[in-house]
Amino acid sequence: MCDGDDESVCHFLFECQRLTDRRKELWSDVELSMPRPMVEEIGMMNNQAKVTFILSGFGCKYVPEWNSIYVALVRFVSNLYALASDLRPVG
Ligand SMILES: [Zn+2]
Numbered sequence: 001m002c003d004g005d006d007e008s009v010c011h012f013l014f015e016c017q018r019l020t021d022r023r024k025e026l027w028s029d030v031e032l033s034m035p036r037p038m039v040e041e042i043g044m045m046n047n048q049a050k051v052t053f054i055l056s057g058f059g060c061k062y063v064p065e066w067n068s069i070y071v072a073l074v075r076f077v078s079n080l081y082a083l084a085s086d087l088r089p090v091g
Contacts, residue, residue, distance in 0.1 A: 009055075013080065014047040022083050026076040033072040 002018050014023070031039045038058070042050060053059060054073055058066070 010047050010051045012084065013051060013077065016084075018087055019080055019083060023076075023080060026079055030069070030072040030076050033068045038069075 002016055006015070012019075031042075034042070042053060045053060057070075
């Protein structure tokens with residue numbers, strides 16, 4: 001979707017330049033929903049580790065107290081997908 005050939009999930013979620021502005025907004029919502037130690041932990045990860053972390057449900061079982069984090073993450077992913085499909089040239 002951009003000049004590079006990299007269509008990986010990692011590129012899409014954390015690297016694609018065309019999504020940078022929106023990603024920043026959406027990601028700050030994600031961080032606001034997280035407890036501070038989690039924000040610090042994820043801030044030290046590389047992009048591939050972030051992808052694994054969020055797609056694995058933070059590496060542990062469902063935690064009811066984290067509901068707002070799950071919701072923010074779903075919004076992060078789904079809004080980026082919506083934006084990407086708008087950017088993708090038709091045909
Ligand atoms: Zn891209």
